[in-house]
Amino acid sequence: MTPVMRPYLSATSSFASGKSSPRDFLELCLGDLETWEPKIGAFVAVNLAGARAAADASTKRWRDGKPLSPIDGMPVGIKDIIETFDMPTEQGSPLFKGYATQRDAAAVAALREAGAVVVGKTVTTEFASTTARDTRNPWDLSRTPGGSSSGSAAAVAAGILPAALGTQVIGSTIRPASYCGCYGFRPTVGAINRGGSYDYLSQSSTGTIAATLPEAWQVAYEIAIRVGGDPGFPGLFGPARAPAAQKPGRLAFIETSGWALASPGARRAMEDALKRLAAAGVELRTRASDPKVAAVEDAIVAARQRSGDINAWESRWPLNTYRDRDASKLSDHALDRLKQAEAMTIEDYRGLIAERARARALYAALASDMPATISLSAPAAAPVGISWTGEPACTVHASYLGIPAISLPLLRDEGLPLGLQVVGFEHRDADAFATAAWIEHALA
Amino acid sequence: MTPVMRPYLSATSSFASGKSSPRDFLELCLGDLETWEPKIGAFVAVNLAGARAAADASTKRWRDGKPLSPIDGMPVGIKDIIETFDMPTEQGSPLFKGYATQRDAAAVAALREAGAVVVGKTVTTEFASTTARDTRNPWDLSRTPGGSSSGSAAAVAAGILPAALGTQVIGSTIRPASYCGCYGFRPTVGAINRGGSYDYLSQSSTGTIAATLPEAWQVAYEIAIRVGGDPGFPGLFGPARAPAAQKPGRLAFIETSGWALASPGARRAMEDALKRLAAAGVELRTRASDPKVAAVEDAIVAARQRSGDINAWESRWPLNTYRDRDASKLSDHALDRLKQAEAMTIEDYRGLIAERARARALYAALASDMPATISLSAPAAAPVGISWTGEPACTVHASYLGIPAISLPLLRDEGLPLGLQVVGFEHRDADAFATAAWIEHALA
Numbered sequence: 001m002t003p004v005m006r007p008y009l010s011a012t013s014s015f016a017s018g019k020s021s022p023r024d025f026l027e028l029c030l031g032d033l034e035t036w037e038p039k040i041g042a043f044v045a046v047n048l049a050g051a052r053a054a055a056d057a058s059t060k061r062w063r064d065g066k067p068l069s070p071i072d073g074m075p076v077g078i079k080d081i082i083e084t085f086d087m088p089t090e091q092g093s094p095l096f097k098g099y100a101t102q103r104d105a106a107a108v109a110a111l112r113e114a115g116a117v118v119v120g121k122t123v124t125t126e127f128a129s130t131t132a133r134d135t136r137n138p139w140d141l142s143r144t145p146g147g148s149s150s151g152s153a154a155a156v157a158a159g160i161l162p163a164a165l166g167t168q169v170i171g172s173t174i175r176p177a178s179y180c181g182c183y184g185f186r187p188t189v190g191a192i193n194r195g196g197s198y199d200y201l202s203q204s205s206t207g208t209i210a211a212t213l214p215e216a217w218q219v220a221y222e223i224a225i226r227v228g229g230d231p232g233f234p235g236l237f238g239p240a241r242a243p244a245a246q247k248p249g250r251l252a253f254i255e256t257s258g259w260a261l262a263s264p265g266a267r268r269a270m271e272d273a274l275k276r277l278a279a280a281g282v283e284l285r286t287r288a289s290d291p292k293v294a295a296v297e298d299a300i301v302a303a304r305q306r307s308g309d310i311n312a313w314e315s316r317w318p319l320n321t322y323r324d325r326d327a328s329k330l331s332d333h334a335l336d337r338l339k340q341a342e343a344m345t346i347e348d349y350r351g352l353i354a355e356r357a358r359a360r361a362l363y364a365a366l367a368s369d370m371p372a373t374i375s376l377s378a379p380a381a382a383p384v385g386i387s388w389t390g391e392p393a394c395t396v397h398a399s400y401l402g403i404p405a406i407s408l409p410l411l412r413d414e415g416l417p418l419g420l421q422v423v424g425f426e427h428r429d430a431d432a433f434a435t436a437a438w439i440e441h442a443l444a
Numbered sequence: 445m446t447p448v449m450r451p452y453l454s455a456t457s458s459f460a461s462g463k464s465s466p467r468d469f470l471e472l473c474l475g476d477l478e479t480w481e482p483k484i485g486a487f488v489a490v491n492l493a494g495a496r497a498a499a500d501a502s503t504k505r506w507r508d509g510k511p512l513s514p515i516d517g518m519p520v521g522i523k524d525i526i527e528t529f530d531m532p533t534e535q536g537s538p539l540f541k542g543y544a545t546q547r548d549a550a551a552v553a554a555l556r557e558a559g560a561v562v563v564g565k566t567v568t569t570e571f572a573s574t575t576a577r578d579t580r581n582p583w584d585l586s587r588t589p590g591g592s593s594s595g596s597a598a599a600v601a602a603g604i605l606p607a608a609l610g611t612q613v614i615g616s617t618i619r620p621a622s623y624c625g626c627y628g629f630r631p632t633v634g635a636i637n638r639g640g641s642y643d644y645l646s647q648s649s650t651g652t653i654a655a656t657l658p659e660a661w662q663v664a665y666e667i668a669i670r671v672g673g674d675p676g677f678p679g680l681f682g683p684a685r686a687p688a689a690q691k692p693g694r695l696a697f698i699e700t701s702g703w704a705l706a707s708p709g710a711r712r713a714m715e716d717a718l719k720r721l722a723a724a725g726v727e728l729r730t731r732a733s734d735p736k737v738a739a740v741e742d743a744i745v746a747a748r749q750r751s752g753d754i755n756a757w758e759s760r761w762p763l764n765t766y767r768d769r770d771a772s773k774l775s776d777h778a779l780d781r782l783k784q785a786e787a788m789t790i791e792d793y794r795g796l797i798a799e800r801a802r803a804r805a806l807y808a809a810l811a812s813d814m815p816a817t818i819s820l821s822a823p824a825a826a827p828v829g830i831s832w833t834g835e836p837a838c839t840v841h842a843s844y845l846g847i848p849a850i851s852l853p854l855l856r857d858e859g860l861p862l863g864l865q866v867v868g869f870e871h872r873d874a875d876a877f878a879t880a881a882w883i884e885h886a887l888a
Contacts, residue, residue: 228790350678
């Protein structure tokens with residue numbers, strides 16, 4: 001059974017006339033939920049009664065010609081590190097089994113305010129880090145959907161939801177989007193308010209996984225205008241509808257440390273895409289042709305290691321309190337990370353974030369030359385097995401650099417989805433979308 | 445009954461010999477708790493069994509010559525917007541009556557790791573904002589202790605605790621310290637990890653209220669080295685013991701909008717202090733003598749209004765989810781703030797933080813000329829009545845500018861305590877302490 005995504009924005013045109021409705025749309029989604037969920041295990045919890053009531057209210061608004069936003073009535077999933085008043089927030093951890101906070105996170109409150117229909121909480125790895133739960137990839141049930149936003153990507157890929165929230169501190173949005181053939185968007189750090197998300201890391205951001213590129217934008221936009229970015233940050237910049245395609249005069253191909261790990265199929269697919277972009281008239285810069293690109297490649301060689309160190313220190317709390325409460329409910333990975341953190345000093349951390357700031361400045365130096373850079377979203381299709389969520393070598397640089405990244409499901413490897421990644425510049429998320437829209441068209 | 449503070453660091457010298465002990469010290473504190481608490485209402489919850497057990501463990505460590513830190517055994521209070529695993533976190537709101545999160549906030553976890561003895565949760569105004577609870581000032585029970593860190597200041601002033609945590613986004617640490625005659629320290633924004641504190645505002649920081657200046661430093665320092673600052677921030681900079689007194693060659697007197705409101709007694713007290721500092725050889729700059737000081741005064745005239753606007757937008761969430769849950773349990777102030785936020789746009793917010801950044805740059809321009817600036821901590825002694833926590837005109841500039849502030853209980857008004865405020869520069873909290881230590885000595 002081949003999974004088919006279910007776009008929402010295009011469906012809304014028939015809502016005003018009553019030919020269709022958000023409730024009808026939701027029931028189609030719930031049909032796919034029934035079919036797919038037993039196979040893929042994308043959800044921790046669902047609130048179907050709540051979703052149906054919300055869809056009915058939305059149906060009335062569309063019929064009255066008064067939708068709250070373009071995504072009014074859109075069924076959405078919420079990664080289970082993000083609070084919802086009506087469902088627990090278990091964070092992929094047995095320590096938080098049934099944990100209920102009785103409030104919505106900022107992003108969730110904004111989505112409801114925009115009329116979106118919250119269907120359920122989607123599976124996350126433990127604390128959005130490494131230890132996988134049992135979600136499977138709808139393209140091949142023997143494979144991981146990627147992580148940590150595992151359930152969000154699997155549910156969107158299977159057509160259960162047109163969009164879902166993810167978060168990314170290493171590769172947690174772009175990687176599962178790549179493996180599951182979805183559109184993924186990890187915004188500039190701070191662009192989406194993380195209030196009420198159990199995600200405290202300085203290079204993490206809340207993003208979207210969606211059935212189409214415009215939906216990946218729209219969901220993020222509707223959140224940002226209602227609750228802004230993280231406090232003190234200016235929030236997501238860009239237009240009220242997804243940026244129109246804009247042909248880039250120039251792009252840089254960033255190999256990242258993932259290129260050396262790329263499978264033959266992934267390598268062929270990317271090389272072919274690069275050829276077609278060049279043939280369409282885009283000037284492509286590489287580490288060989290542009291010293292500024294080479295400087296970026298050098299600055300991100302150790303991004304994985306350094307991101308791990310930064311995340312460890314920043315996870316010292318709350319992992320210490322969780323260990324004190326019940327260490328037996330933490331994974332070995334979590335206990336190891338805590339041990340690593342406890343061997344670090346605040347001076348170590350200061351050195352790490354100073355180095356990260358230098359790498360960010362090197363990347364930002366490209367911003368005057370081009371609207372975005374491109375890379376693979378992952379070095380290969382989803383690996384077989386569900387205990388490892390896959391290699392993050394292609395995604396970690398965008399997290400480390402604090403910049404926006406988009407995964408487009410345009411490539412294939414082993415007959416399975418593989419993402420082409422468009423990585424933008426700080427606060428220029430909209431330019432990355434305009435470039436991505438053009439690339440999607442050019443490679444179609 | 446005149447309240448007397450109870451310093452801890454000086455008491456520890458007799459712990460190794462067994463002549464005294466952390467447990468003995470705690471019992472003295474609990475004696476004052478019994479005497480004072482019925483009068484002042486500083487606590488929301490206490491865990492006396494837990495505190496006694498922690499004090500006994502500390503007693504053993506001191507006897508073994510292995511204290512975990514200089515504050516091992518120090519009884520501390522935790523402002524009730526900050527999570528503790530053993531007590532609820534009610535945030536000064538009936539909506540959160542009995543709300544238990546089963547974990548310690550970052551600052552609390554660090555304090556316990558340093559051996560500190562968590563005695564209880566101290567009263568905060570509703571969501572650390574405006575609406576007062578019923579705490580009274582131990583210097584005059586008919587007066588407010590100030591807010592929002594009301595209970596922390598009242599408990600320290602009454603000798604129940606040598607130190608307690610506060611937070612400040614407008615004046616919530618410095619003002620109650622001033623009114624209660626304590627030492628108060630609001631660090632540079634981001635210097636103390638706010639994880640697990642229900643405090644999401646971009647110009648807020650967690651700080652300390654203490655019985656002595658070195659204790660205000662030590663408690664903050666012990667937290668910062670264990671859990672750092674807010675993620676992405678370098679954390680509190682400075683030495684392992686409170687900075688030694690250092691005579692400033694030059695200081696600026698910042699009037700703030702509070703000077704025009706100063707009571708005759710406060711004005712006399714400050715003018716006298718300025719005279720004595722000048723007589724001791726400190727060059728004093730003012731808005732009249734230094735255009736850079738005048739530029740700062742101009743830039744902070746609207747700090748109160750703009751801080752209120754910034755805080756409103758940043759409080760849109762979670763106040764919206766609280767209103768949806770049960771609006772009847774929110775104060776009128778909270779509902780008004782939410783209404784204000786809902787009339788704002790993200791563009792309004794961007795304009796506000798851009799303007800704040802410009803004001804910060806103007807203040808930072810003074811940093812090469814002097815180690816700190818000075819002001820009143822409040823325009824008068826604590827006002828009569830407990831429904832209003834007092835005028836923030838003297839404190840809001842430090843919050844708006846994101847810089848460290850210290851309140852020294854060196855002045856008097858109406859025979860009651862009044863603070864002299866030492867305001868430093870970003871990340872130069874230690875210089876502000878060194879200056880404050882010298883001022884304390886010079887004015888003694």
